[in-house]
Amino acid sequence: SRAILSAKGLDEAIEILKRKDRASGYHHNLGEAKTGRLVSVEAPASGCVVREVASPRAHANHLLFGEFDGLEQTISVSSRNRQEAADRMIAEGALAEGAEAVLFDETTPIYANGSDQTLATSVFALFPDRVEWRVHAAPDERDTFSGTIRVV
Template identity: 40%
Template structure:
């Protein structure tokens, strides 16, 4: 369990090209043979795929350039790579990208901690990208081979933190891909702009986002799907796995896997009534929990029913003037895989 460090800059195409070269071998050996990849690639050229691609090209041209570079680095057709990045925008029985997040107030501001759960075959093949684009916002993000950044965990130069959890609605229309909207959040300079981005109409698939920013008086929990968006200011301890918790959005229909239901129940038990403060040790203890009576929060089993394992855990401490972050990839949380600090020039004022 390691993360490969990546430093990429330049044009969107250049960054995509670097990501493609990084992920080339893993994609060809571990991902492209999968039935999920093949079923998505078969949709290339379909009416829905063409419409989604045209919408991204028109609304997010820089992100489309990242796709072009990514495809060239992977030595694959851009239409095929784009569809892989739309894997959550079509209803499929296969699970994709799980994750568990806990969040709440801490002694000096706010804390967001996140388990990034993905395909076990990608263990050791993922990276931690430090991007310095010629245009747009610099950011640091966990990246999967073959995917654009933004739909995992990340922090940008404005001190905006974003962690993302997969959701599984039963109906998904053609529209803006959820990974594109998650990538666009990393270009946002404020919480308000990020919420506006995720609240756009005409989206396809669904995600849950936990957002925080240096100097903010609260965190934001966003459940975003085609049937609506639920935005909640967070002022107490909370957690989220991989299904919609808002009753109104749930009414539209969703698939809740056994693992997602179990993890949400266990997180709720471990957080209690939501009162008090969250610190890094408590957050890590929750995200490393395997003691529950059902399927565990920390997922390393070869027979995980969703075919997912915890590949990395990130902890973000968001204060009045800076974001301090750490990434762990081992069961022993004494081993820090990577760490950093973001201090935006404009940061000031109390975090809470």
């Protein structure tokens, strides 16, 4: 995961994630401000699937892509519930109010405060010349940190 931080662009980051020399895996949402490309990458230790993102999606802490259906995984109740809630809210149009409407929804806690504590929540907006970002410490502590990164 850290290796992609040195990538010079989205395609290079994807090539790094396709390598097989890793011990575990992650889901990555990657974007390239200059081109506006967004990709969703599931990269468990055994493989890598890259999907171009054309519409809003949510991704909790388990594999979702059908290419990995044969892999054994443990899906916690919390993860399953958060995935279902986010998918439902997106389908119902909650994102019209911004990503925070989904991230801080209280009907099915996506933001976890307690034993499954969320450390922070961030939202990134990509533009051809910049990336704007906001970090929320908690639902009542929004925009704890924010900034703009210029793209050259």
